[in-house]
Amino acid sequence: MTVVLFDMDGVILEGPRTDPQVYADAADTALAELDVDPTPRQRRDFRDHAHERIRTHCDDLGIDPARFWELKEHYASGGTHDRLRSGERGTYDDIDAIREVGERTPIGLVTNNRQETAEFVAEYAGFDFDVVRGRDPTFEGYERRKPDPYYIEDALADLGAAEGIYVGDSPKDITAGRAAGLETAFLRRPHNRKRSVNATHDLESLTEILSLVESSDSP
Missing domain, CATH: 1.10.150 (DNA polymerase; domain 1)
Structure with a gap:
């Protein structure tokens, strides 16, 4: 899985x-x-x-x-x-796809943002993540942000997993995901539309994630 x-x-x-x-x-x-x-x-x-x-x-x-x-x-x-x-800051229109993915396979939130905010967003958006990991409120926690894979590896350990896909919108996400041994998916948004990134997958929308999960789970 x-x-x-x-x-x-x-x-x-x-x-x-x-x-x-x-x-x-x-x-x-x-x-x-x-x-x-x-x-x-x-x-x-x-x-x-x-x-x-x-x-x-x-x-x-x-x-x-x-x-x-x-x-x-x-x-x-x-x-x-x-x-x-x-409403000063909003969410993207395609995030419901995350719920669909969560019905098929374990999902997690791993962010450079603060742990307190990561937990808030998970609840605010109504996501049932299996793990939520943001940065610790310490100097050391700040230094462990991506591209360091520390928080991704920590989340994988919580899930007892060694394989999977990390979905991000920046080169740091792709570097960290690769360093943690995962496939990577670069999600195109208005702020990164023209970036060139060497990810495993290149996505125009979160709605494309489900097909990646289905293909990964196929024998």
């Missing part, structure tokens, strides 16, 4: 990534909770993801870098969820 793992941003959620303003707002909220007043330059760095600069600024301000990062990730998830609830 073929396991199918799906990326989230650009596959389920419209657009390839979290809006930078979400991270800016999350950093500001985390700093306010920690009761510190950074310089404008420090604040710009806190809104970004450069770990070494963030660690240095945290030391200068007398706050725990790990706690700041955890708070920033948490508030970024909250901002993302609010944008989904309000």
